[in-house]
Amino acid sequence: MIKWIKRIILGLLSSVLIVILLFVIIKPKPYYVINYLIGSQMQWFGYDKEGNEMIEKSIKKLKNFSASQYHSASVQNTKNGNYNKAIEYLDKASEMEPKEVDGYYGWLLLYYYRDYEKALFHLNRYDAFSPNFVDYPQGDNILFTKALCHKGLGQYNKALDLFDKAILSELEKHDESWISHQIYYQKARTLHLLGEHKKAIEYYDKTIKLWDKSAESFYYKGLAQIEINDSLVGRKNLNIALDLVTKGYKTSDSYVALFDEVYKMEIEKTINDL
Numbered sequence: 009m010i011k012w013i014k015r016i017i018l019g020l021l022s023s024v025l026i027v028i029l030l031f032v033i034i035k036p037k038p039y040y041v042i043n044y045l046i047g048s049q050m051q052w053f054g055y056d057k058e059g060n061e062m063i064e065k066s067i068k069k070l071k072n073f074s075a076s077q078y079h080s081a082s083v084q085n086t087k088n089g090n091y092n093k094a095i096e097y098l099d100k101a102s103e104m105e106p107k108e109v110d111g112y113y114g115w116l117l118l119y120y121y122r123d124y125e126k127a128l129f130h131l132n133r134y135d136a137f138s139p140n141f142v143d144y145p146q147g148d149n150i151l152f153t154k155a156l157c158h159k160g161l162g163q164y165n166k167a168l169d170l171f172d173k174a175i176l177s178e179l180e181k182h183d184e185s186w187i188s189h190q191i192y193y194q195k196a197r198t199l200h201l202l203g204e205h206k207k208a209i210e211y212y213d214k215t216i217k218l219w220d221k222s223a224e225s226f227y228y229k230g231l232a233q234i235e236i237n238d239s240l241v242g243r244k245n246l247n248i249a250l251d252l253v254t255k256g257y258k259t260s261d262s263y264v265a266l267f268d269e270v271y272k273m274e275i276e277k278t279i280n281d282l
Contacts, residue, residue, distance in 0.1 A: 060085070060093060075105035079112070086120060087263070095121075102130060110134035111145030118153055119264050124160040131157065142177045149174045152191050155198075156267060164198050171195040189218040190259065190266075193225055197268050205232045223252035224259060224270045231278070243282065250275045 046062060063081050067073050082097035098116070102109040114131035117123045131154050135143060143150040155170035171191060178187045196211035212229035215222050230245030252258065253272045260269060 060090070075101040075109060078104070079109055086116065091121070106130075106133055107137050110137075111143060111150070115145040115148060115153060118157055118160075119261075119266075122160065124157040128154060128157045149177065149188070149191070151177060152188070152194070156194060159194065159198050159201075159267075164202050167198050168195065168202075171198065185218065187218065189215045189222060189225075192218065193222065193259075194267065196225070197228065200228060200232055205236045208232050221252055221257035222259065223249045223257055223275075224268060226252065227270045227275055227278075228268070234282070239282075243279070246275060246279050246282075250279065 078097045078101035082094040082101065085091070085094035085097065098109065098113050102113050110130040111134040114127045114129075114134060117127035117130065121127075131145070131150060134145065135150050135154075145153065151170050151174035155167045155174060158164075158167040158170060171194060174191050175187060175195075178191070192211050192215040196208045196215060199208035199211060209229055209232050212225045212232070215225040216229075226245045227249035230242040230249060233239070233242030233245065235242075249270065250272065253270065253275060258270060259266055
């Protein structure tokens with residue numbers, strides 16, 4: 009009986025020693041896979057430096073590190089503000105699997121980094137994979153996202169052309185109520201920037217028709233009206249915008265500042281300066 013107990017203990021000790029030998033000294037492929045997963049979790053809990061070090065170590069040892077793994081590693085780095093590292097990983101992922109990564113990468117470069125030229129490169133390449141189909145990277149009509157890039161570059165006429173194409177693509181299968189109010193709003197802003205005030209007001213109104221709590225549309229509509237000397241109505245719309253924002257009605261995102269987003273202090277200052 010004692011002999012059997014000794015054998016069991018020796019067997020367990022041998023197993024432990026083998027595990028230690030494998031995972032601490034030899035470190036086979038499964039070790040680095042586990043190391044990568046633990047590093048990812050550490051990032052999620054806020055230990056950025058330690059997590060990235062573990063991920064980097066795994067990348068160097070795992071020769072077949074996939075595009076999806078690079079993509080995954082980039083996401084938490086973006087959320088944690090480690091933008092250089094996030095871009096490094098996404099560059100590698102998009103080089104390996106552009107069809108799978110470019111839509112997300114282009115959208116990210118547009119909204120998070122405001123890198124309009126690089127965003128256009130990836131969005132155009134992604135769009136080229138399905139030329140007869142309107143893609144929706146991260147839920148946005150790709151024609152709309154490309155239009156935002158051109159708007160950001162000051163290429164307003166090209167942006168207007170793409171906003172119109174985005175609207176037409178939406179109307180092919182749905183009525184106007186299905187169109188994101190942001191498409192009309194951004195077309196209005198582009199017209200406004202071109203000095204086409206009356207046309208811009210028309211599209212601010214279309215935006216408000218789709219969402220009557222669009223504080224930003226009331227705000228910029230009011231400014232456009234004041235700029236064409238319709239001050240009384242313009243002031244009224246600025247006050248509507250202030251009331252809506254005060255009540256919490258405005259287009260916003262938890263992670264990024266949206267394009268032409270408005271804020272209470274901004275509206276108050278505009279009203280006080282009139």
